[in-house]
Amino acid sequence: MSAAPLQYLLHAAGPASAPAYKLGWALIGLVCAVMLIIAILLVGALARRRPKSPAGTEDKLPPDTGGMNWIVIGTGISSIALFAALVYAMTTLESVASPAHDPLMTIDVTSYDWWWKIEYTDAADSSRAFVTANEIHIPVGVPVRVELRSADVIHTFWAPQLAGKTEMIPGQTNEQWIEADTPGVYRGQCSQFCGVQHAHMAFEVVAQPRAEFDAWADAQRGGAQPVTTPDARTGQHIFGERCAGCHSVRGTPAAGMQAPDLTHLASRRLIAAGQTTNTPAHQLDWIEHAQRIKPGSLMPSIALSASDAAALSAYLSTLH
Structure with a gap:
């Protein structure tokens, strides 16, 4: 049983996500360009020095309007770039709103x-x-x-x-x-x-x-397979007493509606919504220590004797 896959954020694997990834990279590029331009302008402003006025002539020098010109130019360029980004984003949202073909299911x-x-x-x-x-x-x-x-x-x-x-x-x-x-x-x-x-x-x-x-x-x-061994039958009885109030197993009296359906539990890669791999040892650890593994969840920690744990594990292994 392999571990949970990484949740990659830098690679698209389907047509519903590919346009959004391109949009994301374009916006990242725009942000980086804006940051670079601002940094260059800031360095230029710090390096630039207005010459000192001779004593007594401060009021006679014309005002320095170069900075205002740069503000106007920068505002115009920023407005155009942001409007283009808005158009691109809306176009992308439209392109992924529905698939090219009717959904299969x-x-x-x-x-x-x-x-x-x-x-x-x-x-x-x-x-x-x-x-x-x-x-x-x-x-x-x-x-x-x-x-x-x-x-x-x-x-x-x-x-x-x-x-x-x-x-x-x-x-x-x-x-x-x-x-x-x-x-x-x-x-x-x-x-x-x-x-x-x-x-x-x-x-x-x-x-x-x-x-x-x-x-x-x-x-x-299909429903659950009939149990055939004494341990599994004992485990099914324990499941009915301790677990069936919340969990369901189709084909058996267990019909709880408050927790995951476990009819084919053994066929799943992970348990506890991705918390751990689906092995017999991890199943028992989750059953006995649910509130330690996932505090606040509705799954209670259930104390089991060694014999009950073995029997319950034998039953759960039949749920293919």
Whole structure:
């Protein structure tokens, strides 16, 4: 299991983000040019000295208007540059407002303190819909519409290599679209301060070839596999008593709605909204020390005996 990918800010990986990156570099260049010009003018002003007037003739010298001329010229150039930057920015926003082709699918993303609920809908066949958490899979080379909602406070959905930021506001549905040029794992983040664990509210976008994506989606639509070992059955019982009030596992009595769906937990790269890799040891560490790992989250720290921990781990490993 590899670690979480870096959240690159200097490289675009899709058509929804490439124009914004070009705009960003252009604005950085403009700012640097302005700073350089100001520095040169400042050095010139410090180096320039007005000759001293002979004693008794100060009032007879004409006023020095050179400085005012430079102010007028500088103001004019700055106004033109800023207006050009505004036109370029508006043109860029228009170019990324919608994809060149109709989106292949729509994904509903709901933000919570501090995790992401991902729902794959199917208007033609509701039985093909499924739910996951903190990990968005998309096929490579096709646009995907993302509908964004918040369940509590204002969050911001941001996968910088794939698209710009979009606010997630309670009671309001916003949209954006994402598309990946190449297969890979692209890190995303909430970029709106939303509480004490704002910095630990990440997600991943996994871009796959179409055949791999279809296979992943088909597997996600199924429910949990029946448990077959005594340890796993004991672990399922413990899960029902300690975890099912918040978490759901499709195909079992566990139907909690307050926390991530864990039907296919073992198939995910990361847990706890990007906090750690998804290994059995890290799963147990998260269960037993959630408030140490992510203080303020709704996930409580659950004390487990050694035998209960082993049984619960055996059950979670069956959730492929």
